[in-house]
Amino acid sequence: MKRLAALLLAVGLALAWGPKGHELIAAYAVYDMPQGPARTYFAAHLKALKQAANDPDRRKSYTPGEAYRHYWEAERYEPWPFPDFPMPLAAARARFGEATLEQGGILPWAIEESYNALVKALKADDEKAFLKAAGDLAHYVGDAHQPFHTTTDFDGQSWLNGGIHALFESTIIEAYWDDARDYWPKTVGPAREAPLALAFEIFREDHPLVITLNEELWKVKRLYSEFDKRYYKTLWNGLFGLTARVQINRAARRLASLYLRAWNEAKGR
Numbered sequence: 001m002k003r004l005a006a007l008l009l010a011v012g013l014a015l016a017w018g019p020k021g022h023e024l025i026a027a028y029a030v031y032d033m034p035q036g037p038a039r040t041y042f043a044a045h046l047k048a049l050k051q052a053a054n055d056p057d058r059r060k061s062y063t064p065g066e067a068y069r070h071y072w073e074a075e076r077y078e079p080w081p082f083p084d085f086p087m088p089l090a091a092a093r094a095r096f097g098e099a100t101l102e103q104g105g106i107l108p109w110a111i112e113e114s115y116n117a118l119v120k121a122l123k124a125d126d127e128k129a130f131l132k133a134a135g136d137l138a139h140y141v142g143d144a145h146q147p148f149h150t151t152t153d154f155d156g157q158s159w160l161n162g163g164i165h166a167l168f169e170s171t172i173i174e175a176y177w178d179d180a181r182d183y184w185p186k187t188v189g190p191a192r193e194a195p196l197a198l199a200f201e202i203f204r205e206d207h208p209l210v211i212t213l214n215e216e217l218w219k220v221k222r223l224y225s226e227f228d229k230r231y232y233k234t235l236w237n238g239l240f241g242l243t244a245r246v247q248i249n250r251a252a253r254r255l256a257s258l259y260l261r262a263w264n265e266a267k268g269r
């Protein structure tokens with residue numbers, strides 16, 4: 001029984017941002033929208049939206065192809081900052097081939113597809129489709145802000161930092177996140193960029209954080225063993241935890257801006 005519980009815990013930790021992180025991003029995005037009809041509509045669905053934000057991870061086990069939608073491994077495509085990346089899916093497929101796309105992941109196009117589905121659902125006033133699309137978009141925008149979803153070195157393997165992925169996105173957040181202190185409210189406007197261009201802007205910004213986070217973990221590993229409580233506390237209070245806060249708040253703001261853009265597009269504003 002104990003082993004089963006440990007296994008379930010390990011599986012739980014492997015979900016991006018963990019359920020809590022995805023829920024925080026969805027909720028803060030709604031809080032970051034300015035007062036008005038869009039916010040009123042999203043806020044009325046907040047509880048269901050928070051749940052829907054975790055659905056894409058649940059679908060992984062039974063939906064073929066879902067697993068590739070959660071990451072985009074830069075090294076398989078182009079060196080940072082990917083200035084010449086062919087962004088439209090057809091162009092990327094032509095340049096890299098289907099096999100590379102399956103290996104390297106298709107997160108940017110999952111963002112674009114969910115956004116388009118959201119516009120369609122809002123236009124049709126289809127509540128069920130709205131929840132799925134808005135939840136999916138929340139999830140994938142969240143994943144894009146997790147630096148370890150942008151690299152083949154997704155668990156710090158080359159740094160001998162195995163476990164860093166879950167440590168960053170789940171363990172410290174589950175242990176220390178405090179809404180009152182760690183949510184940084186900001187009212188945002190509609191995204192000026194199309195969702196695909198925004199996805200690549202996010203990757204340009206967070207891919208270099210892979211190095212920062214690995215270096216930071218080593219600094220703390222030299223001070224404390226991972227069985228020492230001070231290890232987690234020091235990570236949270238330093239650059240490691242700060243980066244988690246920055247990325248969650250950034251993800252929420254970007255998501256809010258996409259929700260507003262989709263709303264305006266659907267309602268013809």
Ligand SMILES: [Zn+2]
Nearest residue numbers: 016057070143
């Ligand atoms: Zn995911």
